[in-house]
Amino acid sequence: MMSGIIGKKYPLVTRRLILWVLLTNFILVLYYWTNQTKVNIRDSKEDTCPLRMAKLSKRNVTSLGTKSRSKKCSPKVNIMFMKTHKTASSTVLNILFRFGEKHKLQFAFPDGRNDFFYPSPFLCSQVKDYTPGDCFNIVCNHMRFDPQEVAKLLPRDAVYITILRDPVDLFESSFHYYHRAVPLTWMISGQNKLAEFLNSPQTYYSPDAFNSFYLRNLLFFDFGFDNNVEADDPRVMRNIRNLLSQFDLVLLAEYFEESLILLKDKLCWSMEDILYFKLNARKTSSVSRLTPELRAKALRWNGADWKLYLHFNATFWARVEDYGKERMSQEVKELRRRNAEMKATCIEEGGAVEAQKIQDRRFLPWQPVGEASILGYNMKKNLDPNFRTICEKMLTPEIQYLSDLGVSLWLTRLWGWFKDAVLTI
Numbered sequence: 001m002m003s004g005i006i007g008k009k010y011p012l013v014t015r016r017l018i019l020w021v022l023l024t025n026f027i028l029v030l031y032y033w034t035n036q037t038k039v040n041i042r043d044s045k046e047d048t049c050p051l052r053m054a055k056l057s058k059r060n061v062t063s064l065g066t067k068s069r070s071k072k073c074s075p076k077v078n079i080m081f082m083k084t085h086k087t088a089s090s091t092v093l094n095i096l097f098r099f100g101e102k103h104k105l106q107f108a109f110p111d112g113r114n115d116f117f118y119p120s121p122f123l124c125s126q127v128k129d130y131t132p133g134d135c136f137n138i139v140c141n142h143m144r145f146d147p148q149e150v151a152k153l154l155p156r157d158a159v160y161i162t163i164l165r166d167p168v169d170l171f172e173s174s175f176h177y178y179h180r181a182v183p184l185t186w187m188i189s190g191q192n193k194l195a196e197f198l199n200s201p202q203t204y205y206s207p208d209a210f211n212s213f214y215l216r217n218l219l220f221f222d223f224g225f226d227n228n229v230e231a232d233d234p235r236v237m238r239n240i241r242n243l244l245s246q247f248d249l250v251l252l253a254e255y256f257e258e259s260l261i262l263l264k265d266k267l268c269w270s271m272e273d274i275l276y277f278k279l280n281a282r283k284t285s286s287v288s289r290l291t292p293e294l295r296a297k298a299l300r301w302n303g304a305d306w307k308l309y310l311h312f313n314a315t316f317w318a319r320v321e322d323y324g325k326e327r328m329s330q331e332v333k334e335l336r337r338r339n340a341e342m343k344a345t346c347i348e349e350g351g352a353v354e355a356q357k358i359q360d361r362r363f364l365p366w367q368p369v370g371e372a373s374i375l376g377y378n379m380k381k382n383l384d385p386n387f388r389t390i391c392e393k394m395l396t397p398e399i400q401y402l403s404d405l406g407v408s409l410w411l412t413r414l415w416g417w418f419k420d421a422v423l424t425i
């Protein structure tokens with residue numbers, strides 16, 4: 001693509017740069033214009049969600065499994081899911097959407113787009129139709145986390161959940177997905193921009209450059225911290241300790257099934273509630289294989305995220321230990337069996353397909369700038385009518401699901417149009 005037109009490379013880069021500047025200005029103006037009426041943020045006690053929300057239905061669920069077979073609990077309905085980038089979080093989101101919709105829970109949704117004004121820090125006033133004192137059950141869209149602001153929206157008993165992924169793989173994924181949206185990567189030459197970047201990040205990287213956070217310690221950034229700290233900076237451990245106290249459960253993308261079993265246990269949900277199809281996955285041919293040397297460089301470059309990941313890896317396995325290893329492996333087996341059953345019921349061709357092969361636009365996932373590397377599904381045509389609704393919901397990507405739940409996405413759509421029509425020249 002870009003490297004094909006060697007002589008015209010810089011003019012093309014310049015052209016894109018101008019487009020970017022125009023676009024961002026345009027969008028910023030739109031934002032300020034649309035948010036004008038909502039900027040009366042006050043900071044008093046009366047403005048926070050005052051009451052515990054109504055409990056979910058009357059039924060009490062008996063959870064399965066040996067340890068709590070005799071104990072009863074009622075399903076938790078108040079949830080903060082801190083949706084991190086490139087961590088399988090879209091699949092968790094689909095689970096939350098389905099549960100919330102089924103039980104008619106109140107979501108705190110963004111307005112006009114699918115995230116809370118990311119990368120700006122989260123503010124209550126970014127919530128659709130928010131008035132101070134409003135309470136919600138679930139907050140789950142992308143944001144730059146701010147625990148004080150989030151706490152204003154949710155009852156005190158809300159369960160805080162998030163998901164992490166090995167920072168090296170996360171970096172690779174983020175670089176792939178966002179590099180065209182990060183102008184400082186446009187100057188990187190050669191076929192393998194990722195390797196070139198890792199070999200001398202300081203040459204290319206600048207903390208102040210537009211969208212640069214996608215290229216360094218993205219987890220730290222998402223949690224609202226400084227993503228340009230070095231790993232041995234004392235702030236890193238302080239930040240990690242804060243998260244340890246704020247989050248009730250931290251999932252790991254690498255152990256997604258075990259994570260969901262812990263989630264089910266924590267929330268007192270049923271197996272049916274956590275069934276899933278992997279959403280927003282990338283075709284393997286677009287995943288860069290990193291050499292051990294490059295992996296080591298990526299790890300050092302994302303040192304703060306690496307420390308964060310190691311800490312929560314340790315807490316994760318301690319939890320699995322508490323839960324019972326044998327019980328865990330039984331539950332994972334059962335989850336796999338039920339997922340395979342749903343797959344056979346709902347999905348054509350038995351698995352994910354490339355974007356061009358997706359027949360129904362309802363199931364077409366959002367694609368990164370300049371390519372169609374994100375896989376999706378075709379739903380079976382002659383489907384058992386009893387399963388139609390559940391299959392549809394399990395297969396619906398984030399943007400379409402948000403739309404179905406009544407969120408206006410005009411800015412996201414405008415950006416989508418711009419991305420496909422203008423940036424993909």
Ligand SMILES: *[C@@H]1O[C@H](CO)[C@@H](O)[C@H](O)[C@H]1NC(C)=O
Nearest residue numbers: 057058059060061072073074
């Ligand atoms: C459900 O459990 C709670 C707490 O254990 C109890 O107070 C409540 O009465 C139970 N509800 C029903 C319908 O059994």
Ligand SMILES: *[C@@H]1O[C@H](CO)[C@@H](O)[C@H](O)[C@H]1NC(C)=O
Nearest residue numbers: 166309310312313314317318
């Ligand atoms: C995570 O913890 C497990 C269990 O202690 C350990 O086997 C594994 O190596 C750890 N992962 C990393 C990346 O350190």
